[in-house]
Amino acid sequence: xxxxxxxxxxxxxxxxxxxxxxxxxxxxxFSIIPGDAARVMLGPDxxxxxxxxxxxxxxxxxxxxxxxxxxIAGVFTFNPGTSYAYNMGVGELIAQRLPVTLGMSAIAxxxxxLISYPxxxxxxxxxxxxxxxxxxVIGHVLFAIPPYVASLLLILLxxxxxxxxxVGTYVSPRENFISYIGCLLLPSFAIALxxxxxxxxxxxxxxxxxxSKDYVRTSKxxxxxxxxxxxxxxxxxxxxxxxxxxxxxxxxxLGGSLIVEQVFNLPGLGRLLLSAISRxxxxxxxxxxxxxxxxxxxxxxxxxxxxxxxxxxxxxK
Amino acid sequence: MTRQSRKxxxxxxxxxxxxxxxxxxxxxxxxxxxxFWTPYAPDxxxxxxxxxxPCAEHPFGTDNFGRDVLSRVMAASKYTIFISAxxxxxxxxxxxxxxxxxxxxxxxxxxxxxxxxNSIMCFPGILLALVAVAVFGPSVxxxxxxxxxxxxxxxxxxxxxxxxxxxxxDYITHxxxxxxxxxxxxxLHIFPNLVSQLLPATVIGLANMTLFESGMSYLGLGxxxxxxxxxxxxxxxxxxxxxxxxxxxxxxxxLVFYILGLYFISEGLRVSLSKGGK
Numbered sequence: 212x213x214x215x216x217x218x219x220x221x222x223x224x225x226x227x228x229x230x231x232x233x234x235x236x237x238x239x240x241f242s243i244i245p246g247d248a249a250r251v252m253l254g255p256d257x258x259x260x261x262x263x264x265x266x267x268x269x270x271x272x273x274x275x276x277x278x279x280x281x282x283i284a285g286v287f288t289f290n291p292g293t294s295y296a297y298n299m300g301v302g303e304l305i306a307q308r309l310p311v312t313l314g315m316s317a318i319a320x321x322x323x324x325l326i327s328y329p330x331x332x333x334x335x336x337x338x339x340x341x342x343x344x345x346x347x348v349i350g351h352v353l354f355a356i357p358p359y360v361a362s363l364l365l366i367l368l369x370x371x372x373x374x375x376x377x378v379g380t381y382v383s384p385r386e387n388f389i390s391y392i393g394c395l396l397l398p399s400f401a402i403a404l405x406x407x408x409x410x411x412x413x414x415x416x417x418x419x420x421x422x423s424k425d426y427v428r429t430s431k432x433x434x435x436x437x438x439x440x441x442x443x444x445x446x447x448x449x450x451x452x453x454x455x456x457x458x459x460x461x462x463x464x465l466g467g468s469l470i471v472e473q474v475f476n477l478p479g480l481g482r483l484l485l486s487a488i489s490r491x492x493x494x495x496x497x498x499x500x501x502x503x504x505x506x507x508x509x510x511x512x513x514x515x516x517x518x519x520x521x522x523x524x525x526x527x528k
Numbered sequence: 529m530t531r532q533s534r535k536x537x538x539x540x541x542x543x544x545x546x547x548x549x550x551x552x553x554x555x556x557x558x559x560x561x562x563x564f565w566t567p568y569a570p571d572x573x574x575x576x577x578x579x580x581x582p583c584a585e586h587p588f589g590t591d592n593f594g595r596d597v598l599s600r601v602m603a604a605s606k607y608t609i610f611i612s613a614x615x616x617x618x619x620x621x622x623x624x625x626x627x628x629x630x631x632x633x634x635x636x637x638x639x640x641x642x643x644x645x646n647s648i649m650c651f652p653g654i655l656l657a658l659v660a661v662a663v664f665g666p667s668v669x670x671x672x673x674x675x676x677x678x679x680x681x682x683x684x685x686x687x688x689x690x691x692x693x694x695x696x697x698d699y700i701t702h703x704x705x706x707x708x709x710x711x712x713x714x715x716l717h718i719f720p721n722l723v724s725q726l727l728p729a730t731v732i733g734l735a736n737m738t739l740f741e742s743g744m745s746y747l748g749l750g751x752x753x754x755x756x757x758x759x760x761x762x763x764x765x766x767x768x769x770x771x772x773x774x775x776x777x778x779x780x781x782x783l784v785f786y787i788l789g790l791y792f793i794s795e796g797l798r799v800s801l802s803k804g805g806k
Contacts, residue, residue: 233650357742357787462653466655470743470746485747496662503652504650
């Protein structure tokens with residue numbers, strides 16, 4: 212038997228340890244670059260003096276342990292070094308691009324919830340009915356379409372059939388908030404499609420499982436309406452598993468947005484990441500990678516805590 | 529009795545199997561035929577037949593260099609199948625070798641292995657594989673081992689949980705009391721019993737790895753030109769999305785057939801295994 216405080220403490224230690232390993236992984240990846248990182252970044256034409264200068268600028272001449280701790284200190288004060296290609300602070304660059312990626316992820320998540328919940332509830336009312344089966348088959352197909360392929364197909368549809376959306380023009384939220392949402396709708400929908408299918412599938416089977424439990428039959432014999440049973444008893448019980456699913460979906464959405472931004476030409480983190488890769492801008496690259504992983508680690512931590520609050524039995528596992 | 533229950537569970541599972549094998553079969557057939565014959569050479573350019581719509585000579589049309597799309601799609605299926613198979617093989621080996629001891633010994637070894645696995649899973653999507661490719665350069669070999677590493681924790685989890693259940697059974701205790709070495713118990717007594725759980729995970733892994741690989745190729749960080757891959761073909765076709773939609777449709781269809789086929793087969797496995805367990 213574990214107390215609530217003990218469980219929270221254990222989860223917190225796990226969070227710190229995970230962050231430590233994640234930071235080690237990122238740091239190691241950029242420290243074991245074959246050859247000299249400075250020379251790789253400058254290209255084959257650089258003189259020895261230039262390479263030496265960049266080495267001391269990036270602190271590559273210091274020992275590994277010192278570099279790790281100065282990097283970690285920088286990361287947690289949101290100042291993880293200077294981008295080599297943009298000549299700007301990495302934190303500043305990421306902050307500029309964040310509205311696109313986070314906005315798109317948020318819209319996609321809202322779409323997933325708004326579409327998958329009603330469909331799952333309707334589908335699970337009478338499993339095996341025609342509507343349910345059609346939803347399931349469509350779900351399987353959507354699940355198999357990679358988000359960037361869905362984007363291309365949506366552009367094709369939007370362009371040729373509806374002729375209404377201008378694809379590939381980004382409006383910043385400060386200029387015009389409505390247009391900002393508008394230009395993110397199509398990419399968000401492309402990312403959301405497979406996740407709608409995933410959320411639908413889990414929620415549907417979870418509701419069907421709960422419906423066969425004794426407490427539902429008892430509530431029915433007590434004369435509760437189907438709607439009341441659903442809202443008061445079945446959905447809260449299904450929510451426990453959907454908290455975990457939602458955290459997984461959110462992390463997937465974040466990963467998917469990196470590619471979809473490229474399709475729609477949106478200036479988000481994904482494009483920054485790609486330009487950092489092609490320009491071999493390692494300080495920028497390690498910053499983006501670590502912050503994206505940090506968001507995911509925190510997401511999983513929050514979802515663990517939330518599901519243990521929703522269902523204290525989880526603490527026993 | 530057994531025969532009757534087998535008949536009862538067959539229709540749903542076999543519908544999934546048939547659909548899956550049909551879809552997967554299209555891609556695998558294209559791959560096998562492409563080893564011996566393609567209508568045109570996949571890289572042969574032809575200035576006189578650029579951007580032709582599908583017709584008798586070119587059933588899938590031609591691209592902006594006059595290359596035959598059917599031939600390129602057939603050649604691209606090779607990389608999709610090869611990378612997903614090789615990557616899953618690496619993930620499977622890494623996952624079993626780390627997951628079974630973690631579940632068997634427990635304690636500190638278990639905690640450290642799971643911590644490493646969870647940390648790897650905290651990088652969303654293709655991020656970690658992109659880092660590996662950024663550092664070591666884009667090539668098919670780098671994509672394979674990077675994706676193998678990214679997928680290993682999934683298999684490690686399956687092995688760990690399965691091992692923890694199996695090791696409590698009497699025959700394992702018996703073997704341990706008789707003095708059988710842990711390595712032998714894990715290899716000969718535990719691993720064979722994990723196969724039924726690893727099989728669906730492997731099929732799903734193939735599909736997910738294809739999703740990741742094609743995304744990387746789309747970004748230009750996977751299979752490198754002039755070799756054809758579905759992802760790269762789609763990214764090249766994007767410039768002609770209004771004028772030549774067939775450049776998008778056929779590679780996208782083949783990619784989705786492959787992934788969907790694998791999903792259907794895994795769904796069939798899931799249905800027949802879960803019903804068989806009851």
